[in-house]
Each structure stands twice: as C-alpha cells, then as structure tokens.
Amino acid sequence: MLMKQDEILYPCNWSYKVIGTSRDDLYRDIKQIMSQRSYSLEDSRKNGKYISLNLSLTVDSKMERNLIFQALKSSSSVKMVI
Numbered sequence: 350m351l352m353k354q355d356e357i358l359y360p361c362n363w364s365y366k367v368i369g370t371s372r373d374d375l376y377r378d379i380k381q382i383m384s385q386r387s388y389s390l391e392d393s394r395k396n397g398k399y400i401s402l403n404l405s406l407t408v409d410s411k412m413e414r415n416l417i418f419q420a421l422k423s424s425s426s427v428k429m430v431i
Contacts, residue, residue: 363414365404366393366431367421372400374426379404382420
C-alpha cells in the first residue's frame with residue numbers, strides 16, 4: 350500500500366533543530382546564514398557536550414527550505430541539523 354505524503358503549502362512556518370558543541374558559535378553562524386531574514390532562535394537542550402537550538406522561520410518554497418538546511422549543515426559549528 351502506498352502512503353501519500355502530506356502536501357506542504359508554502360509559505361509556511363518551518364523549524365530546524367540545530368546541534369553543535371558551542372552555543373556562541375551556533376548563534377554566530379546561524380545569524381550569518383539567516384542574514385536579513387526574520388527568524389526566532391531558542392535554546393532547546395544541553396546534553397553533555399552538545400547544545401541544540403530550535404530555529405524557526407517562514408519559508409516560501411521547498412527549494413528555499415532545502416537551501417537553508419544545506420547551509421546550516423555545511424556550517425563548521427554545526428554537527429547535525431534535524
């Protein structure tokens with residue numbers, strides 16, 4: 350049986366969980382990646398040596414959503430993006 354994926358209607362609110370080891374470096378790099386975009390950033394969890402932040406913003410398309418994901422993932426301070 351094939352399951353139909355839910356369709357995402359754009360623009361929409363989107364959240365990323367960004368994980369790294371330095372809160373200050375994560376904040377700096379996310380600010381640089383987001384440039385002039387409006388976004389919110391909240392501490393999520395500190396678990397041992399890792400810090401996770403919730404990044405929320407409005408994205409206008411799947412392409413934009415994926416570009417932001419790739420930019421975050423490519424940042425030197427980011428260990429993982431979910």
